Each structure stands twice: as C-alpha cells, then as structure tokens.
Amino acid sequence: MSSIPILRIRGHLLVPVQPDLSDEVVNRLQNDVLEAIAGERDRSGGLLLDISGLQIVDTYVARVLADTASMAALMGRRTVLCGMRPEIAATLVQMGYLLEGVCTALDVDDGLDLLGLPR
Amino acid sequence: MTPGAHASSTERLQIEAEADVVVVRRRARELAIAQGFDAFAVAAITTAASELSRNVWCHGGGGHALLETVSDAGRVGLRLRFIDEGPGIADLELALRGGCSTGRSLGLGLSGSRRLVDAFHIETSPGEGTTIEVLKWARFPH
Numbered sequence A: 001m002s003s004i005p006i007l008r009i010r011g012h013l014l015v016p017v018q019p020d021l022s023d024e025v026v027n028r029l030q031n032d033v034l035e036a037i038a039g040e041r042d043r044s045g046g047l048l049l050d051i052s053g054l055q056i057v058d059t060y061v062a063r064v065l066a067d068t069a070s071m072a073a074l075m076g077r078r079t080v081l082c083g084m085r086p087e088i089a090a091t092l093v094q095m096g097y098l099l100e101g102v103c104t105a106l107d108v109d110d111g112l113d114l115l116g117l118p119r
Numbered sequence B: 001m002t003p004g005a006h007a008s009s010t011e012r013l014q015i016e017a018e019a020d021v022v023v024v025r026r027r028a029r030e031l032a033i034a035q036g037f038d039a040f041a042v043a044a045i046t047t048a049a050s051e052l053s054r055n056v057w058c059h060g061g062g063g064h065a066l067l068e069t070v071s072d073a074g075r076v077g078l079r080l081r082f083i084d085e086g087p088g089i090a091d092l093e094l095a096l097r098g099g100c101s102t103g104r105s106l107g108l109g110l111s112g113s114r115r116l117v118d119a120f121h122i123e124t125s126p127g128e129g130t131t132i133e134v135l136k137w138a139r140f141p142h
C-alpha cells in the first residue's frame, strides 16, 4: 500500500481520507499526519482531515480519526474534520458516538474559512 | 432465525484476522447496495457488520460470518450472523448496556449495532461461544 497523501493548501496541511480504512491504514495515517506536523517548518497553518470520501466507519476508525484531530490540536495545530457524509454522521450518533471536542466543517472550503489565513 | 424472512443464498466468510473484518464489512455493503438500501441503511448495516465481526475477531477468538439476502411480503433485507466458539459473554446485560468494555475501548460496538438494525438476536453461553444475528430491511421499496 502506498503512503498516505498529505497535501499543502494555502499554508495548511490537507489529508484526503480513503473510502474504507483498515486498522493498519488508519493507524498509519495517524502516525504520518503527526510526523508531518512535527516536521513542518511552516508552523502557522492548520490541519484539514477531509473525510468526504470516507464511506465506511466503525467506532474504531472514528476514534482513531478523532484522536488524530485531538493529538494534532495538542501539538498546536488547529485541526478541522471536514466533509463527513450525512449517513456517516447519522450512524455514529445512533451508536452513541458523538465525537465531542472535535472541530468539524461541512467541507474543505468551510474548513479553510474556519482556519483562516495562516497566522 | 427471523420468522417470516425467506433467505436466498448464504455466503460464509471467515473471520480470523483484522483484514477479514474489512472483507466482511465490504461484502455487507455490496449486498446492501444490491438490495436497494438507501445510503443511511447501507451505512448502518455496514457499520454493524464491522463492529460485530471485530468482536468475533478480538473477543471471540475468531469465527465466521453468514451473509444472506432475505425477502418477505415484497420487502427485501439483509440478514447477517456472526458466529464464534470463544469464551461467550459473561454479563450480557452489561455488555448490551453500552459504554462498557472488557478491553480499553469505548464499548459501543454491541449496543450501537443493536440500534442500527431492525432485529437483533444474541445467543451466548460461557465457554461455548456467541452467535449474533442482525436483520435490516430496505426502508424505501422501489
């Protein structure tokens, strides 16, 4: 499997998430994202996790993604989870998993607005 | 077995590794889409399949899943069974209440899956294993 793409957009890091993440891939995504954050010379931008392509979640995947956002935030990166599909949001809430404390946006555009220009 | 639901063919998938959890949920998703489930129902049954096969793998010591499409009086659905011969669930009431895990996890898998499906049956006995059957109907016939 190829590595997780981490893109740069307007001074921010953008990570597009695949349709179905195995445990191994979602764990590697977490590692790669946190390492990319630590290794970035430009510290001013935020992190956008684009989950608009994510078709399948369970509480494991959701938790690793939410944890990744919290960890990035702890490292000082403003972080937004962007583009959760309606059926994914409905499923997680029905299960009782509310992703509290995670900043979310309707799509990457809105996420970029939330983050604003790099400081 | 769920009364009144007629099964067509049954598929059997092994659950012996984490990768098998992905195989089961992808197949459940394909079958749900083929049955004409709406996006919310597809996500619901796919997620339940993932949670329950994960439990087979990590709590039940491995086992298998049976996936079948069912029909009853013009409506169609999907019936999934998750079978293992692991330790069984000692305190079923506690496990189904949610928010409780024997691992270090959220403990939402069982209780959450139950809320995502139309019918949920569980049979478990200590030392003999666990069988969980879930059924979901396509909501909007077409």
Ligand SMILES: Nc1ncnc2c1ncn2[C@@H]1O[C@H](COP(=O)(O)OP(=O)(O)OP(=O)(O)O)[C@@H](O)[C@H]1O
Pocket: A059, A060, B051, B055, B056, B059, B060, B084, B086, B087, B088, B089, B095, B096, B098, B100, B101, B102, B103, B105, B106, B107, B108, B109, B110, B111, B130
């Ligand atoms: N197939 C099984 N065999 C034995 N015990 C099980 C099985 N499925 C569930 N359990 C028990 O029921 C408890 C609750 O299951 P549930 O899926 O809700 O939570 P979890 O697997 O611990 O955590 P999560 O699914 O949120 O990651 C588990 O901690 C486990 O003790």
Ligand SMILES: [Mg+2]
Pocket: B051, B054, B055, B108, B109, B110
């Ligand atoms: Mg579980």
